[in-house]
Amino acid sequence: MAARHADTLRDLLAAVDPSHDAPFLLDADGHVLLTYAGAARRSAQWAHALAAHGARPGERVAMQVAKSVEALMVYLACVRAGYVLLPMNTGYTAGEVAHLVGDAEPVVVLDDASLATIGAEADALPTELDVHPAGPDDLAAILYTSGTTGRPKGAMLSQRNLASNSATLAELWGFTTGDVLLHALPIFHTHGLFVATNCTVANGSSMVFLDRFDADEVLRALPRCSVMMGVPTFYTRLLAHPGFDAVACASVRLFVSGSAPLLASVHHEFRERTGHAILERYGMTETSMLTSNPLHGERRPGTVGPPLPGVDVRVVDEHGVEVATGEVGGVEVRGPNVFRGYWRRPELNDTEFTADGWFRTGDVGRFDAEGYLHLVGRSKDLVISGGLNVYPVEVEAVIDELPGVLESAVIGVPDPDFGEAVVAVVVAAPGAVVDPVDVRQAARRQLAPFKVPKHVHVVEALPRNAMGKVEKAALRTRFANETGETGETGETGGRR
Ligand code: AMP
Numbered sequence: 029m030a031a032r033h034a035d036t037l038r039d040l041l042a043a044v045d046p047s048h049d050a051p052f053l054l055d056a057d058g059h060v061l062l063t064y065a066g067a068a069r070r071s072a073q074w075a076h077a078l079a080a081h082g083a084r085p086g087e088r089v090a091m092q093v094a095k096s097v098e099a100l101m102v103y104l105a106c107v108r109a110g111y112v113l114l115p116m117n118t119g120y121t122a123g124e125v126a127h128l129v130g131d132a133e134p135v136v137v138l139d140d141a142s143l144a145t146i147g148a149e150a151d152a153l154p155t156e157l158d159v160h161p162a163g164p165d166d167l168a169a170i171l172y173t174s175g176t177t178g179r180p181k182g183a184m185l186s187q188r189n190l191a192s193n194s195a196t197l198a199e200l201w202g203f204t205t206g207d208v209l210l211h212a213l214p215i216f217h218t219h220g221l222f223v224a225t226n227c228t229v230a231n232g233s234s235m236v237f238l239d240r241f242d243a244d245e246v247l248r249a250l251p252r253c254s255v256m257m258g259v260p261t262f263y264t265r266l267l268a269h270p271g272f273d274a275v276a277c278a279s280v281r282l283f284v285s286g287s288a289p290l291l292a293s294v295h296h297e298f299r300e301r302t303g304h305a306i307l308e309r310y311g312m313t314e315t316s317m318l319t320s321n322p323l324h325g326e327r328r329p330g331t332v333g334p335p336l337p338g339v340d341v342r343v344v345d346e347h348g349v350e351v352a353t354g355e356v357g358g359v360e361v362r363g364p365n366v367f368r369g370y371w372r373r374p375e376l377n378d379t380e381f382t383a384d385g386w387f388r389t390g391d392v393g394r395f396d397a398e399g400y401l402h403l404v405g406r407s408k409d410l411v412i413s414g415g416l417n418v419y420p421v422e423v424e425a426v427i428d429e430l431p432g433v434l435e436s437a438v439i440g441v442p443d444p445d446f447g448e449a450v451v452a453v454v455v456a457a458p459g460a461v462v463d464p465v466d467v468r469q470a471a472r473r474q475l476a477p478f479k480v481p482k483h484v485h486v487v488e489a490l491p492r493n494a495m496g497k498v499e500k501a502a503l504r505t506r507f508a509n510e511t512g513e514t515g516e517t518g519e520t521g522g523r524r
Contacts, residue, residue: 034195034230035164036187037107043232044068044104046156052229053097053237054208056249061097064232067104069155074098074105076157077150081136085110085162088134088170092116092125093143095215095239102138103221106169110162113169114182115216119494124180128172132182132371164188170371171218173313182371183314193316193365194226196336201255201282201307202323207233210249210256212241217495218313219287224257243269247276255282259496260290263306267297277302282323286310286332287495289403289421291435293428295329308332310403312389314367319401330425331400339363340386341401343394348382356394356404356419360386392419409500411440413448416478420500423481426474427452427467432460437490437498438481441508452481453503455489462486483511 034040043050048064055061062070075083083089089111093099095118106113114132116125129137138146162168168187172180209228213220228235236249241258243265250256263285266272277283283298286309299305310332311317318341321333335341342350343357351357366387370376381387392410393403404419411418420438427436434457440448452471456462464484471480485507491499 034191036162036166037168037191037194037226038161038187040191040194040226041104041107041229043229044071044108048232050205050232051234053100054234054252056236056238056245058236058249058252061237067101070098070101070150071104071108072155072157073150073153074101074147075109075111075159076153077146078102078105078111078136079109080149080153081146083109083111083135085160086112086166088112088114088132089136089138090114090116090129090132090134091138091143092118092120092216093138093140094118096143097237098143098147099215100225100237102143103215103225108157109159110166112167115169115171115221117172117216117494118214128180128182132170162187164191165368167368169221171313181373181376184368184371185316186368189365189367190222190226190316192338192363193336194222194230196338196365197223197317197320198227198230200320200323200336201227201284203227203231203233203255205232207231207254207281208252209233209235210238210246210253211235212238212246212262213257213259214240214494217287218311218316219257219259219495222316223286223311241265243272247271250276251279253280255284256280257284257286259287260285260294261288261492261496263290263294263298267294267301272301274302277304280304282307284309286317288492288497290329291428292329292425305329310391310401312391315361315363315387315389316365318361318365318389321400326398328396328400331396331402333401334399335401336363336365339365342386343401351394353395353397356392358407359389359391359393359401359403361389362386406500409439411438411448411450413440413443413450413478414446418450418479423450423452423471423475423479426471427454430462430467430470432457432462433467434458434460435490437500437503439500439503439507441483441504443482446482449482450479451507452484453490453507454484454486456486483507485510 044067046068051060052064052067053061164187169185170182174180215221283306285306290308305327307321309320319332319335321327340362345357404421423438424436434455436454441451443449467484491502
């Protein structure tokens, strides 16, 4: 059932077929929630129900709902009928939803209540669907993304964008029909919706479909699973669970991490505990996946691997000229996976794409001699202190190595002297005490003076969004006017 090099999602997801009785979704105990034939019937009913509410090919269907099997059926209905899905983060406020709805003008907006009512209407509708299939350049989805600042913009993703990327990943990561994927990610984001779900369906594999990540439930489900995809937080939470060991992972062939940087220390600890080297990959909403550590071959901790087959990745200086191997610069990408632009924001085509068609990711990184990409931060998180560039990751790596440090985030805050001052926000390991003075001393020993944090703040936890990304903008606001070396209470020293 291998779907390779598909041009449309309908081709890629051909396993969703009324005659295909294999299991599609399982619960944590392995009970079948839905077969592929069941998914074909239910998504057909949903396609009809949405049509009854005005949906037509090319029209937007927006959805802000809790993760559920029904929500996944809405996705499949849109794929099959050619409606453009607009999934919304469950954390969006009413004001943010209003902005998105005003911008995208969907014909249907589903919330939990209307999902239930229209779902009930769908029960009486035909389980067969006969439609004119969407073409490769038709839009399949609009995903709003803002990075950490600015109003969300809608990334327009075509059928080909999504299908080509999922086919590449399914092949690269060795998916087969027998695979069972552990799915604990949200389905409003590219990771859970497209990477995890499409890789599964592309081969008619199954997935254990969990509402959310709960370490106990994941441990219960894991013995039935062969692949797990997660954000770094999933892996740190598993490592914090006393029951998590090599035996718990005996049936798993592959752990994949992405959406935020996986600390090298977590990679090593995971390997020691389970024998598994987590495969880290890199991508973004606008482009789907871009690079991946290999399935066979060396997985380098702290790197996101070489570019995917068919995807071009280059690192350029401020003039757009490609830099030499090993040098740091802006990451630009090109390929069939790269989105078609931002919805109703044509002016951004000139700033976000180069004249020769490369998309500026906003990430900063470098290639090593073996062609593995190392990310050093987002360009907007770059700290420029006294005119010199400080890459947060380099300083964070030094701090994270210190005894008693769990993790850190390095930011720039306005400084009258230097333009920006380097500030480190540090979280101590459980039971440990971190003295900010020690952090600065250690940094001074290992880093050039301009990279040494001027201020160190010890906090209980770093603010993270739903995908596990550290919200540096929030840290910049919080620590903009705080000087000195403080603990959470603002007092001197590392008191916690
Ligand atoms: P999103 O559009 O929400 O998927 O966010 C995309 C951004 O997440 C990228 O531009 C990167 O900054 C970051 N990102 C994704 N995967 C990784 C990774 N493996 N390591 C570091 N950053 C990552």
